[in-house]
Amino acid sequence: DSGVTQTPKHLITATGQRVTLRCSPRSGDLSVYWYQQSLDQGLQFLIHYYNGEERAKGNILERFSAQQFPDLHSELNLSSLELGDSALYFCASSGFGKGAYNEQFFGPGTRLTVL
Amino acid sequence: AQKITQTQPGMFVQEKEAVTLDCTYDTSDQSYGLFWYKQPSSGEMIFLIYQGSYDEQNATEGRYSLNFQKARKSANLVISASQLGDSAMYFCAMREMDTGRRALTFGSGTRLQVQP
Numbered sequence: 656d657s658g659v660t661q662t663p664k665h666l667i668t669a670t671g672q673r674v675t676l677r678c679s680p681r682s683g684d685l686s687v688y689w690y691q692q693s694l695d696q697g698l699q700f701l702i703h704y705y706n707g708e709e710r711a712k713g714n715i716l717e718r719f720s721a722q723q724f725p726d727l728h729s730e731l732n733l734s735s736l737e738l739g740d741s742a743l744y745f746c747a748s749s750g751f752g753k754g755a756y757n758e759q760f761f762g763p764g765t766r767l768t769v770l
Numbered sequence: 771a772q773k774i775t776q777t778q779p780g781m782f783v784q785e786k787e788a789v790t791l792d793c794t795y796d797t798s799d800q801s802y803g804l805f806w807y808k809q810p811s812s813g814e815m816i817f818l819i820y821q822g823s824y825d826e827q828n829a830t831e832g833r834y835s836l837n838f839q840k841a842r843k844s845a846n847l848v849i850s851a852s853q854l855g856d857s858a859m860y861f862c863a864m865r866e867m868d869t870g871r872r873a874l875t876f877g878s879g880t881r882l883q884v885q886p
Binding site for chain 2: 657686688690697698699700703710711713743745747749758759760761763764766
């Protein structure tokens with residue numbers, strides 16, 4: 656158990672709908688990262704929040720947005736869903752670390768299926 | 771250009787034998803880190819081993835070791851004495867520090883199957 660929790664574990668919805676994925680980082684970790692794992696795109700970085708502020712964006716679509724709340728949990732909002740959004744969405748958290756070593760602890764993921 | 775390249779989509783190894791999973795990377799940063807993660811069929815991402823660009827010695831963690839060849843920009847994972855439980859997807863990833871971006875860039879992965 657990494658200490659990172661994600662809910663729900665599975666989500667099935669229809670095209671055009673909107674969903675919210677939730678992530679609670681490890682106790683004390685200020686950084687939350689969101690990644691998308693799909694068959695055609697592989698594992699891709701979406702967005703990074705640190706202590707409530709957006710720090711970096713990756714290949715995140717405009718239909719997607721995220722936020723990190725004062726209690727440090729984060730939500731990823733996906734709207735106007737398309738079939739191609741079906742993927743495993745991971746949240747990862749890390750503490751503050753200097754240098755390149757800063758292990759990211761991954762949650763179990765939310766598997767989104769868009770029908 | 772691909773930042774992380776894993777050229778072996780699938781690998782087979784006999785139980786108790788050693789196996790090497792290849793990873794090459796591309797970066798102009800001087801400071802970077804290389805990571806290997808394991809993803810079993812259950813889906814979770816498990817951190818295995820880390821190598822920093824300034825580390826002079828190859829990293830080792832139990833049965834895992836990282837064969838780091840900086841000039842060739844390769845960071846191959848070596849698993850010794852393979853076990854059936856090692857069957858999984860393995861991902862190589864990089865964090866580039868000079869740009870300040872802390873997210874990981876992943877390769878496409880290698881599926882390892884350990885045969886009894």
